[in-house]
Amino acid sequence: METINLTTVQTVVRPRPQQSHKGTFGRVLVVAGNQQYGGAAILSTSAAVYGGAGLVTVATDPINHPALHARLPEAMVVDYQSDLSALIQQQDVIVIGPGLGTDDLAKSVLQRVFAAVLPTQTVVVDGAAITLIAAKQAQVPKAQLIWTPHQMEWQRLSGIVIADQTPETNAKAAATIPGIVVVKSHRTQIFGQTAVENPGGSAAMATGGSGDTLTGIIAAFVGQFGYHDQVVQAAVYTHSAIADELAQSQYVALPSQVIAALPKFLKTLSQA
Numbered sequence: 001m002e003t004i005n006l007t008t009v010q011t012v013v014r015p016r017p018q019q020s021h022k023g024t025f026g027r028v029l030v031v032a033g034n035q036q037y038g039g040a041a042i043l044s045t046s047a048a049v050y051g052g053a054g055l056v057t058v059a060t061d062p063i064n065h066p067a068l069h070a071r072l073p074e075a076m077v078v079d080y081q082s083d084l085s086a087l088i089q090q091q092d093v094i095v096i097g098p099g100l101g102t103d104d105l106a107k108s109v110l111q112r113v114f115a116a117v118l119p120t121q122t123v124v125v126d127g128a129a130i131t132l133i134a135a136k137q138a139q140v141p142k143a144q145l146i147w148t149p150h151q152m153e154w155q156r157l158s159g160i161v162i163a164d165q166t167p168e169t170n171a172k173a174a175a176t177i178p179g180i181v182v183v184k185s186h187r188t189q190i191f192g193q194t195a196v197e198n199p200g201g202s203a204a205m206a207t208g209g210s211g212d213t214l215t216g217i218i219a220a221f222v223g224q225f226g227y228h229d230q231v232v233q234a235a236v237y238t239h240s241a242i243a244d245e246l247a248q249s250q251y252v253a254l255p256s257q258v259i260a261a262l263p264k265f266l267k268t269l270s271q272a
């Protein structure tokens with residue numbers, strides 16, 4: 001399997017056009033975070049903001065609102081149980097699933113969001129959203145989809161047990177699923193028009209919230225650079241390349257540190 005190539009990443013992340021405004025760089029809605037997993041909502045939303053998305057809103061449980069306002073004043077915050085349909089219409093990218101849970105409330109949020117999504121929008125389907133779809137608790141929406149399962153979620157979605165997940169079996173299963181599939185592991189594989197493996201990342205990333213963070217980076221990249229294989233590849237590469245830099249001097253690469261490093265890393269990439 002070919003690996004993600006740095007030249008591709010540099011082609012995606014270009015300097016920002018000066019004649020621009022916040023609307024130029026994508027509107028992102030993150031639907032995430034139940035009462036237990038507010039951190040997942042904070043990480044995904046922060047990664048979208050620090051990854052350069054122009055306007056970011058998070059729909060989450062009200063218990064998470066004060067923390068979000070305090071940690072991330074750039075983001076707008078709404079109750080995920082409110083009617084989100086008008087808000088959804090305004091978005092370019094919707095992330096759904098990080099820390100959403102799999103109870104009835106999560107199901108109802110997921111079903112209502114999917115019912116409002118437009119075919120021209122990109123939906124990043126992660127975590128609990130994948131688990132619920134795999135359990136046939138929600139239908140796959142007609143949209144530009146990006147799936148980000150870890151190996152256990154991929155097992156649920158594809159039916160391939162982790163021990164049997166190889167580039168060949170994964171590619172075959174991904175071909176039956178609409179959109180781009182990012183099978184996350186210690187060597188993440190990305191299946192779209194092309195199939196590539198991410199050469200980066202390490203055990204320093206094996207800590208809760210790493211995947212939540214990736215969803216926000218992907219959303220920010222699609223919001224700025226469009227829905228393409230190469231854009232998703234660039235997001236996966238960026239996530240692990242920053243963690244690799246941190247891991248040179250740290251035992252763990254904390255997701256919030258990866259997020260904090262995004263603006264500088266992207267500036268350097270854009271100047272290459």
Ligand SMILES: NC(=O)C1=CN([C@@H]2O[C@H](COP(=O)(O)OP(=O)(O)OC[C@H]3O[C@@H](n4cnc5c(N)ncnc54)[C@H](O)[C@@H]3O)[C@@H](O)[C@H]2O)[C@@H](O)CC1
Pocket residue numbers: 036037038039040041097098099100101127128131150151152153162184185186208209210211212
């Ligand atoms: N701060 C927070 O609020 C956090 C919230 N989280 C949320 O918690 C929910 C449950 O997520 P989990 O992923 O823990 O639960 P899951 O039940 O989906 O999967 C975790 C299980 O899969 C196993 N596994 C095997 N291979 C794996 C691989 N390559 N990568 C990851 N796991 C692998 C793990 O050992 C574990 O037993 C998600 O919605 C997630 O977004 C987590 O992201 C942790 C942090």
Ligand SMILES: Nc1ncnc2c1ncn2[C@@H]1O[C@H](COP(=O)(O)OP(=O)(O)O)[C@@H](O)[C@H]1O
Pocket residue numbers: 127149150184185186187188200201202203204205206207208209210211212213214
């Ligand atoms: N040992 C490892 N080597 C490389 N990357 C890893 C390793 N462990 C985890 N990662 C990366 O960290 C992320 C974990 O995602 P996920 O399990 O969904 O995390 P969470 O749901 O806790 O946020 C993925 O991008 C995965 O590729």
Ligand SMILES: [Mg+2]
Pocket residue numbers: 126127150211212
């Ligand atoms: Mg996850």
